[in-house]
Amino acid sequence: MTTDMRINAALLVALVLAALGTVMSARLLRAVIGLAVTSAILTVLMFRLDSPIAAVFELSVCAGLIPAILISAISLTQRLTPEALTDRKREKLKRYWPLPVIVVLAAVALLQVHLPLGFALPPASQDQVRNVLWNQRHEDLLGQVVVLLGGAFAVVVLLKGSRHER
Amino acid sequence: MLSLLILVPLAALILLNLPLKEALRKWAFPLALAIALAQVGTVLFAPSSLRSASPFLEQLVSLTLQAGNLSLVLLLCIGIVMFTALLVAKPMIQGPRPWFNFINVLLISLIGMNGAVLVTDLFSLYVFLEVTSVASFVLIAFNRDRDALEGAFKYIVLSAVATVLMLTAVALLMLMAGGTGFETIRLTLAGTNANLLAKIAVGGFVCGLFIKGGLVPFHGWLPGAYSAAPAPVSVLLAGIVTKVSGIYALVRLATSVFPPSGPLNHVLMLVGAVSIVVGALAALGQSDMKRMLAYSSISQVGYIVLALGCGTELAVAGAVFHLFNHAIFKSLLFVNSAALEQRLGTTDMNRMGGLGSRMPWTGVTSTVAALSTSGVPPFAGFWSKLIIIIALWKAQDYAYAWIAVLMSVVTLAYFLVLQRKVFFGKVSRELAEVHEASFALVFPAVVLAAITSGVGVLLPWMLDSFLLPLKTIL
Numbered sequence: 001m002t003t004d005m006r007i008n009a010a011l012l013v014a015l016v017l018a019a020l021g022t023v024m025s026a027r028l029l030r031a032v033i034g035l036a037v038t039s040a041i042l043t044v045l046m047f048r049l050d051s052p053i054a055a056v057f058e059l060s061v062c063a064g065l066i067p068a069i070l071i072s073a074i075s076l077t078q079r080l081t082p083e084a085l086t087d088r089k090r091e092k093l094k095r096y097w098p099l100p101v102i103v104v105l106a107a108v109a110l111l112q113v114h115l116p117l118g119f120a121l122p123p124a125s126q127d128q129v130r131n132v133l134w135n136q137r138h139e140d141l142l143g144q145v146v147v148l149l150g151g152a153f154a155v156v157v158l159l160k161g162s163r164h165e166r
Numbered sequence: 167m168l169s170l171l172i173l174v175p176l177a178a179l180i181l182l183n184l185p186l187k188e189a190l191r192k193w194a195f196p197l198a199l200a201i202a203l204a205q206v207g208t209v210l211f212a213p214s215s216l217r218s219a220s221p222f223l224e225q226l227v228s229l230t231l232q233a234g235n236l237s238l239v240l241l242l243c244i245g246i247v248m249f250t251a252l253l254v255a256k257p258m259i260q261g262p263r264p265w266f267n268f269i270n271v272l273l274i275s276l277i278g279m280n281g282a283v284l285v286t287d288l289f290s291l292y293v294f295l296e297v298t299s300v301a302s303f304v305l306i307a308f309n310r311d312r313d314a315l316e317g318a319f320k321y322i323v324l325s326a327v328a329t330v331l332m333l334t335a336v337a338l339l340m341l342m343a344g345g346t347g348f349e350t351i352r353l354t355l356a357g358t359n360a361n362l363l364a365k366i367a368v369g370g371f372v373c374g375l376f377i378k379g380g381l382v383p384f385h386g387w388l389p390g391a392y393s394a395a396p397a398p399v400s401v402l403l404a405g406i407v408t409k410v411s412g413i414y415a416l417v418r419l420a421t422s423v424f425p426p427s428g429p430l431n432h433v434l435m436l437v438g439a440v441s442i443v444v445g446a447l448a449a450l451g452q453s454d455m456k457r458m459l460a461y462s463s464i465s466q467v468g469y470i471v472l473a474l475g476c477g478t479e480l481a482v483a484g485a486v487f488h489l490f491n492h493a494i495f496k497s498l499l500f501v502n503s504a505a506l507e508q509r510l511g512t513t514d515m516n517r518m519g520g521l522g523s524r525m526p527w528t529g530v531t532s533t534v535a536a537l538s539t540s541g542v543p544p545f546a547g548f549w550s551k552l553i554i555i556i557a558l559w560k561a562q563d564y565a566y567a568w569i570a571v572l573m574s575v576v577t578l579a580y581f582l583v584l585q586r587k588v589f590f591g592k593v594s595r596e597l598a599e600v601h602e603a604s605f606a607l608v609f610p611a612v613v614l615a616a617i618t619s620g621v622g623v624l625l626p627w628m629l630d631s632f633l634l635p636l637k638t639i640l
Contacts, residue, residue, distance in 0.1 A: 113362075115362060115363055115366075137289075137290070138227050138228050138229055139229045139230065139231070139281065139285055139287070139290045139293070139294075140289060140290050140293050142172065142176070142227070142229070142281075143278075143281060143290065143293035143294050143296070143297055144293065146176065146274060146277050146278065146281075146297045147293070147296055147297050147300055149179065149274060150271070150274045150297060150300035150301055150304065151300065153267060153270055153271050153274065153304060154300065154303065154304045156267060157264075157267045157271065157304050157307075157308060158304065158307055158310060
């Protein structure tokens with residue numbers, strides 16, 4: 001195993017640990033920080049795997065924008081009392097204790113399977129990415145605009161009405 | 167011109183939400199209704215115009231869309247069910263603001279479904295399925311009560327699992343094929359001799375579609391979502407959303423993208439048969455009408471997947487015909503349930519009885535839908551089930567053919583229970599004042615009953631123009 005591969009493997013392990021921490025955290029804020037850390041590690045991996053444009057998207061959206069939105073939403077909620085927090089920790093542990101075991105078992109199983117992953121795609125240039133996004137995939141772009149509109153209506157329907165009612 | 171099926175609802179959505187929206191709000195309902203009717207009219211009377219090119223539109227936005235016979239059947243179903251859901255929503259959604267929001271989300275759902283049945287690329291298919299799912303989350307949770315939010319949450323969680331599976335599959339297929347177009351993937355998969363990675367990718371995508379289609383054992387979200395959603399949303403979900411999200415995509419991919427494969431066909435037949443049995447037996451034990459109809463949906467969708475797995479031309483034609491029929495008769499049954507909910511405020515069948523004399527239109531149309539679902543002649547459901555059973559028998563899948571026949575009897579049994587509990591017997595004193603549902607609920611019920619009866623009676627005349635051309639999707 002080369003040094004490069006060792007570093008990538010270590011980053012993958014860190015990625016899985018950060019993701020586990022995110023899911024198993026009892027505090028919402030820590031879960032969001034865990035999510036940001038997971039995305040940051042993924043960004044590093046993408047850079048190392050010659051996908052700088054995907055890495056920039058990951059860093060700006062998943063490690064930056066989404067945690068910022070989640071934190072602003074959490075700031076509107078009430079803090080848990082120490083007793084409620086203890087209960088929540090216990091409940092989380094009870095519910096999610098098999099998760100690390102499943103992750104380890106899945107890793108062992110994947111090590112045994114030799115997938116025919118002999119693909120060597122050349123890294124995409126900035127022009128190619130721009131061309132694909134803006135000139136070749138109009139239907140996807142349109143679909144994504146409609147998904148955003150759907151998200152906006154979700155907020156209007158599910159949250160705005162509640163505020164009026166209160 | 168196909169792009170108009172996406173661009174017109176999108177333009178309507180933007181127009182309705184311009185700063186002038188207070189003045190435009192009253193036009194939302196007629197506009198949405200006109201769009202749905204125009205879709206039905208165009209597919210029925212001028213399908214060739216949809217396939218013609220428009221240089222102006224192509225300059226404006228270049229979408230790669232295609233409408234084969236299968237897509238046209240689905241576009242027709244989408245238009246009919248959308249029209250029905252809008253009419254049902256009129257008396258059921260209270261207040262101008264929720265009503266306006268509802269129409270907007272319905273238009274988003276229309277864009278998602280039309281896009282999904284027209285695209286020719288696996289990633290685009292995924293994008294439009296997500297558009298449909300996002301609209302469905304909002305629609306299921308529309309009432310914002312505990313049951314609705316729980317139903318929507320279950321759907322979100324299982325949809326997220328489906329998303330992971332489908333995205334992973336798209337990534338693997340793109341690595342192998344170098345693109346995500348249907349034709350590129352078909353040619354690559356045909357040349358890979360089904361290696362392990364191809365099997366994982368195809369298996370992952372198909373599992374994702376099983377979840378979206380609510381097939382057993384991935385059906386956990388479906389009964390809760392159907393029963394907790396507002397009545398017009400139940401019509402939409404049961405009538406068309408799960409058909410487009412799960413079943414259409416499955417039919418399209420299994421018949422024209424993924425290579426013919428023994429194991430995939432066996433899996434489809436097994437999942438279809440298990441869904442038929444589990445759905446029918448679970449429906450038998452329900453006392454809530456909407457939950458019973460939800461389990462019935464699982465069972466009927468099982469017939470479609472079973473026929474698809476059989477894979478012969480006749481079986482696939484039967485599957486698509488049953489898909490069309492199910493969209494019509496299941497929408498009708500949910501319209502009937504909305505009518506009962508409007509007058510009684512509940513869908514608990516134990517609190518009903520003798521309503522046939524109080525709500526004659528609802529009673530008669532519900533009987534038509536129940537008989538069609540159970541496969542009783544001369545209704546449309548009889549013909550599609552007959553075609554499926556004949557196709558299974560001819561393919562020597564005798565065990566599956568017997569399951570299909572026996573479960574039709576079980577279907578008839580639970581619908582007889584429904585009819586007896588709701589419409590027959592003596593009317594109780596509390597229900598003595600109940601009268602027929604409003605025109606907005608009776609009218610779509612009569613139209614849908616006329617379609618399912620008309621298609622059944624006129625089938626010999628429609629064989630050449632409707633059913634046999636379905637084979638060309640192969």
